[in-house]
Amino acid sequence: MISFISSCRSSFLIHLSQRSRLIIAAFLIAIYCLMAAGWLFPAQARVLGPEDPPDPNGPEIAATPVIPPQLKKPVMPAKPTGADLGSITWWGVCLACHGDKGQGLTDEWRELAFGEDMNCWKSKCHASNHPPEGFYLIRQVPPAIGPGTLKRFVTAVDLQHYLKEKMPWWKPGSLSEDEAWQLTAYLLRSNSLLPVGEELAIDQANFLAVHLPVRQVQDERGWQIILVGTLSLAAVGLYSLGKRTLIGRVNGSISNQNEGSARLKQPARPSFFHHLHPPSIPLPQARWRYTLGAGGLAVFFSLVVVVTGILEMFFYIPTPEQAGSSIQVISYSIPYGMLVRGLHFWAAQALVVVAVIHLLRVVLTGAFMPPRRFNYLLGLGLLVIILFLDFTGYVLRWDEGIRWALMVGTNLLKTIPVVGLALYGFVVGGEAPGLATLNRFYAWHIFGLTLFLIAVGVWHLFRVRRDGGIATPSPELRSDSRRITRDELVRREVLAMALATGGLILAATLFMPPIAPPISDPPTILTEEVRAPWFFLWIQQLLRHGGAFWMGVGIPLGALVILILLPYINKPVPDDQRGRWLPRAGRLAQIIAIGVVLAWLALTVLEMLE
């Protein structure tokens, strides 16, 4: 037991005591148990029950003198569900215009419901000289029940918001929160999206697509949480296994400090997989506090994005008519489709974040100077490729959410002198965004840019080894000749991967990637806020303040040029300052890089507050 503890003492993250490690392990297990319990015993879903009766004095439509059966007030069952209550609201508020079957204001319906007043917009109640209790009636009232009628909404939440904010036509906003939910339930039930007698679970409504068959996502999310749990437990195990398998180089002979020579046996001819890592690396290079692990995480997130992207390609349809709906199919109809899309989305966002952290680390530790200057430039290239990949991927949604960002992004190209128009034609493939644009963005996203990412990424990794490893140790650590083996490197990587995968699955389970109704012409009124993707919000903010070319192209390119110039304008970092955070000789570059990142963040926050 004592030897076990002492071996733990000498382990990875040496500064953590056994006790704090136990606390961390217990914490992870507790989270896991809580989540599993939450899945097994879900809190009582908030449902609409008879305790939320509709307002009896609510808006009423003057009934016609003769009442055909279609116009009678619905009879409530003994235990009315929210949808049943919604049918009363429908009868009282919506029916007159949208019809008894949700058919809309058709000729037949006008004749049945209003008889001699069937030309409602000419009758006294709905002509332009209507009395105070009347209102002027539009001629086109869309159907609300039937195939495709709810297509403009993505989820039940969208439908409820729309009802609450835009309906009824003559008095928008007069429905209460509960009435809007009951009406939503009624519409879903009438469109066969909610079984009769079942309550609409409001806390699940964000996952409830309104024009696709509703799939039970509860058990999938449960399995996802279980997967997070097994990965966390594996991470705890890997962490506890953290015994540094060190090789000390003493007098040229190799001895293993911790274990017998059995662990040292390497195969006579290393396999392909052995070549993925060096046999051993100097211990002082692999300090997490120095590298932050950001580069390694970026590689892992790239792998996740590639794998989930391939999976999405099985179902994504790159045509303007089908792209938006195929993403809804992926999200709502395909088992684990929401997870696959969520992993792709969150890994892509995380990639931007860790890439920027990695960039800051490299500048703030002076690693951007020769001999690693060239690799620094490759890394900047990777950042640009990642931003383009994220933007093209965002556009592939081809829904109302991306419409204006695509418009702005491509029109910015036109503002570039001399080559602007040619560039626009090359990117858009026409005079305006359309089928060719979507196909080109698709090709760039899944092939062109991905190829660049892999090629430059592999080059970047190659240069890491060529330039002498992850980092130069600080002077006082350079005499430390201990090395860690390939096995230990792999253990650390698997540990980081298990934690990152668990985090990604958790994010994908809890937070749905953005989705909006498919693009329609003319634009639907649902487009309430026009937002660039978050990593370009800073450009959107800049564009509010000046000429499109300088704000949208000039300044972003200028920022990139400044970052490229950093290793050329900074004075050389002497050898004895290498391997530390914030070396004195790197002040200029440090201030500029922090300034650029802070400006980026500030502009982003400003735009979010607009």
Place this chain on the structure above:
Amino acid sequence: MTEDISRRSFLKLAVQGLVAISGLLALDGLRRYLSFKPAPPPPKRFEIGPESDYPPGTRLVLPEIPAVLIHDQDGYHALSLVCTHLGCVVERQVDVYACNCHGSRYDKSGKVTRGPAIHSLPVFQVERNQDGRLVILKG
């Protein structure tokens, strides 16, 4: 020391087991994800219009099914035009059906006269619905 090693190997085994379980869970999810069929299955019922369009003696090729509708003394029936070998559509020649892909031949009643096909062309049922329109039931 023995205790130490057994502890280590236990931990290792646990980690390997957990990683394997995670992998199996992910694989099952992958299987479910990929088994989704986005395209609806092809229709099994074809309404082909009123009976009067098909007087006795009719032998009409209906390419959308594809089948040939036959109205003879036994009433209505339809002969599939999909080669039973590997699914190409056979061509109707004067009184035989020939597959251009691999050379199978069928006689007038759909029986194989030359390989490589082994099975005869299947016969589809033809029904009359309430409105007196003919419906071909495939499979």
